[in-house]
Amino acid sequence: MLLALLTTLPLLATAHAVPARAAGLDGGTEELRHLRSWIQRARRTRAGVDAERRTELEEVLARIVERDREHPLSPELSEEWIGGLIELAALGEERGRRRGARATASPFGSETAPGESWIGIRDLALGALHGRIRADPEGLGERLAASLQLPQAVEYKSLRRTLAILEALRGQHLAPTMAPLVSIVDAVAENGSEEASRRALEALAGWPDPRVTDFLLGRAEADVGSVGDLTRHLERLPSPPGERALDRARTLGARLLLSESWRDAVRGLSLVEQIDSERAVPVLIEALTLWGRREGTELSSRRVRGALVAELRRRSGRSLGADPDPWKRWWELVQAGRIALPTTTDGQGELYSSAPFFGLRLETDRVIFVLDNSGSMASPFRTDGSTRYEAAISELLGFLRASGPATRFQVALFSDRGRLWQRTPLHATEKNLARVERWLRSRHPGGGTMLFEGLREALDLDRDGHLTNPYPEVDTVVVLCDGETQEGKGWVLPWVRRENESAQLVFQCVRIGHAGDGTLEALAEATGGRCVEVE
Template sequence: MRCAVWLLALVCSATVLASPLTEAKRTLQNGRPEERAEAVRNLIGYKKEKSAASVVLAHLAKETDDKVKEAIWEFLKSLKDEKARKMVVRRIFKYEDADTRAQLLIVAWSYKTPEGEKAVLKGLSDEAWEVRQTAAELIAKAKDEKRSVAFQKEAILKLIKVMPSDENARSRRAMRIALWVLTGQDFGCDRRKWKKWWKKAEPIYGTPDYGKKYKKGPGMTGVILDDDVPTSRKKTPRFFGEEIKKGRVIFVIDVSGSMGLKAESGRVKLEVVREELINAIKAMDKRYKFNIIFYSTGVAKWRPNLQKATKENKKAAIEFIKGRPAAGMTNIHGALKLAMEDAEVKLIILLTDGQPTVGITDKEKILEDVRRWNKYRRIQINTIGLKGEDVDPDFLRRLAEQNKGTSKTVR
């Protein structure tokens, strides 16, 4: 009898040790990234969802690997237990990392619960622009996803309150787009006009009468949603044959020592680039804003911020272009980092004739950092390689593809 009891206890103990939650606890503490990700995914469908969610949320604060985080978001979205979901929502704003808060808002929104929607509304006032932008982008889906009219009204009122005073151009723009999508109206950042209009529109919002009285216009006043500048084939600025359609652009140009050598065409490479760059800038009209970064061992920016393509600014930029010699090594990482710090830029054009040779030179690390920097910025990155022994077309292609851009090699 004693042996039977002992064997039963041993079997039960082994079962407990083999449970997905026990395994996840151990693996999250000591496992490799791929093992941690698998352990989290193994919790999907685990019957004690609240306990599993508690373990995963406790680990989340110290997790740094993107693939493991993807598994965590997948697991949290899979939760069905009401108490587990509420626990996730309650913890959103306890995390210091802005990306974590933003991703948890996406998780909360997927629950389609009042608690999740309230968390998204709270996200509009978060200290981090990435979180505010994410909240606004989620709210913009409310009508298509048939969220309640009561929630839409609450969201519109909150957007009217916070949007005009948001100091970040990206999150403010996301809020303005959300307002336009929900209401069909655009009063810019004028809170007074929004409030005056909403006082009249709110009672009939969500009814057939609203659609009859307030017809949605063709677009937003003063805002081009995709940031493209309307162009014609004859007048569009071009750089090495590629049209520049984004109206906020930074040219990131390699001026390392090798740029002073001759290209396959027989001309000095930097002379060719100067000519192309000057012609592109001359072709810009006042709708464009631009900047220039020259990089070699160090990194030099023409102006602190994007400048309007006025006659005076274009003249000053051309003088800057003509005065830069070719010297030094190739700091691609530093140049991209500086370019992506700009608050307005929508297009970066990177040109090089070589590979990274100073600063961070690991190409995988450069790609990883750019992906991280660009997660919420969504800047298009086009790359141009000057054909030669040193240039790496595959690296430039991957850099462009991962950031919604184009890549080409020129002679």
């Protein structure tokens, strides 16, 4: 598509590709033999990796790194070392992303949590590979770039290794890899390798080269589904892009903010947040005026209107409410030089039209609650004699009453499986609140903590975790949990990257108590929400 933007790059010389399998070890080191043995045993198991096996791998990797530092490996052994790291990263990613894997016993490891332990193996391998990149960025960049050449890189037999290499290149910005990364992004339309495209985009994000910014701007202007890629890129840049790029981002952001789709408006706001106030504030005020006029209509969105107010408050350090007129007067004074913009953009103030849920301020009129119904939710909550589950019911009803009957809501529970109260969102009338309260109180806490199964019911995910409807009726998912989940957090980022570009959901999370495994925090951070802890 826009690969022509990169034609000024020198042509990549044909380099030695990283071998798919370890080469022969004649004359090799004992440490590399141990690494190959470890990988072979790992391939034969589907379970997790216990502490003993992980320690064994850490020690093997550390010895190879130390040997290479003192006496650099020969080119042949260096190739094998890099190939082993890529194989480890690929294996860890593949196994770690399998959601819902239960603890199992295996000769390779004792009873453990498979997904989390494999993600740890992937991170070990990537850490060692990043060390090699720092030691020889140009040389290793050319070797990895050669392994990303099309069409081989996205063929089925090579795809797993390609994904591992792309993961390793995230944030590295090695010049020889720029053209192959753009080629992989463009190739997705031809062979459907969406995961490779996503990872190539992650590797390009934040690359301080105008050609990358132009490439991502062009994609976003052609397809609103690519706006998130541009936003992430601008957010990670070490300094703002050029004036022309900022003007293009402003024009695109304004078009999306003023559209009739709340999803496009959310995309547009995220983009406008990345540009300077001179360009952004007039767009924000115009959008606030438009979305205020839509209040009470089918196009109304409390989330969009509240987010616009929050962004204006952040830029101004003032709390002027949801009426656009005070904001217009403030901006006129700024333009006249009578009021200065704050030097920091962390303005505080009350949130617009929001009701509380365990102290979490929720700005939404389209919401689904996903509540923990496991056995531990029968534990006492604070000192009022209620259980954690009863407190969750009370907070849910309190939020919906404060939010008003215009709010539409759904409720799902999770324990050993997910349960959904109502397939279609209903308005928060007293009749519907009475119905949902009866349903909730009839579901007594018990069983495990399989959070993803609650999301499967809440968002109508298929067996592979895909949204059957990429555009859910809700815009906010509120998740409450009181402990570690059985799936762990390894699934969160891959799932959000894959599914949420279309859905544009925000996850707002509440953790009761101190126990947790980072799942709630990861969901909130990945979608722009918040996670609060309550005792």
